[in-house]
Amino acid sequence: GQQLNQSPQSMFIQEGEDVSMNCTSSSIFNTWLWYKQDPGEGPVLLIALYKAGELTSNGRLTAQFGITRKDSFLNISASIPSDVGIYFCAGLISNFGNEKLTFGTGTRLTIIP
Amino acid sequence: ETGVTQSPTHLIKTRGQQVTLRCSSQSGHNTVSWYQQALGQGPQFIFQYYREEENGRGNFPPRFSGLQFPNYSSELNVNALELDDSALYLCASSLKQALGEQYFGPGTRLTVT
Numbered sequence: 001g002q003q004l005n006q007s008p009q010s011m012f013i014q015e016g017e018d019v020s021m022n023c024t025s026s027s028i029f030n031t032w033l034w035y036k037q038d039p040g041e042g043p044v045l046l047i048a049l050y051k052a053g054e055l056t057s058n059g060r061l062t063a064q065f066g067i068t069r070k071d072s073f074l075n076i077s078a079s080i081p082s083d084v085g086i087y088f089c090a091g092l093i094s095n096f097g098n099e100k101l102t103f104g105t106g107t108r109l110t111i112i113p
Numbered sequence: 114e115t116g117v118t119q120s121p122t123h124l125i126k127t128r129g130q131q132v133t134l135r136c137s138s139q140s141g142h143n144t145v146s147w148y149q150q151a152l153g154q155g156p157q158f159i160f161q162y163y164r165e166e167e168n169g170r171g172n173f174p175p176r177f178s179g180l181q182f183p184n185y186s187s188e189l190n191v192n193a194l195e196l197d198d199s200a201l202y203l204c205a206s207s208l209k210q211a212l213g214e215q216y217f218g219p220g221t222r223l224t225v226t
Contacts, residue, residue: 003155031213042117042203042217043156050213088155092213098169101146101205101215103155 004089006104014112019076021087021107029091032065032072033101037086046087047074076109084111117206117218125224131192134221136204138185144168145187146215147179148203156203162187163209191223199225 004025013019023032031050035043047058049065049072056063062075072089089104118137126132138145144163148156158171162181176192185206191198201222205215 003157033213033215035217040219042205042219045214045216048214090155090213099144099146099161099213100158100169100171101148101213102158103148106153106155 004091004102004104006087006089006107008107009105010108010110012110012112013079015079015081017079019079019083019109020073022071022073023089023091023104024071025091025102026070027091027093027102028069029102030069030094031092032063033090033092034061034063034072034074035088035090035103037088037106039085043088079109079111081111084109117204117216119202119204119218119221121221122219123222123224125226126194128194128196128225130194131190132194132223134189134191134202134204134223136187136189136206136218138187138206139216142206142208142216143185144207144209145181145185146205146207147187147189148205149173149198150201150203150220152200159189194225196225199223 006023033048034046037043047063054065060077086106120135146161147159150156159173160170161168165181178190180188201220203220205217207215
């Protein structure tokens with residue numbers, strides 16, 4: 001099945017560093033979402049974006065909906081140990097009441113002691 | 114307010130068998146979506162249910178079927194299990210009008226031997 005392209009695939013950073021990851025698609029989406037998944041858990045919604053160009057923050061997290069509606073980025077400032085996990089972008093297409101969420105390939109974030 | 118719950122947590126089945134996975138929606142949510150997440154991949158959309166009817170389907174064969182009940186809980190049934198069906202199966206609930214804001218359960222880990 002289709003998956004969105006996320007980069008980087010993995011990141012190794014030190015605590016306190018800022019993080020930036022992005023997601024691109026060949027298709028246009030109505031909504032972009034960012035999720036975080038911890039081992040053995042389901043994805044947890046971090047940020048939802050509804051309009052092209054929209055910039056939204058949630059604490060230390062900031063995400064933007066690309067102008068072309070084909071991309072989005074997520075920034076994490078001043079990383080802390082609990083930020084470790086896998087981050088997924090997801091794009092939503094809604095046609096005539098049918099909704100389909102397409103996920104990215106994920107970015108694995110590791111914090112080096 | 115209770116979150117999304119899924120049962121069982123883990124399951125081991127033999128190729129050719131049938132399996133039923135269960136999901137209870139977050140309180141107040143009327144839409145349920147099911148996803149398959151293979152190891153190291155992002156979740157893949159299987160189908161969505163709204164008002165007890167299928168409301169969109171991904172690229173999965175007919176042996177993947179579902180039900181939604183009047184209390185908005187849901188089941189995912191998979192017939193004639195194949196080895197490649199081994200994955201984490203995730204259920205997500207949402208309000209129909211809150212496009213994209215899907216809240217995930219912890220998943221059921223299915224192993225097919």
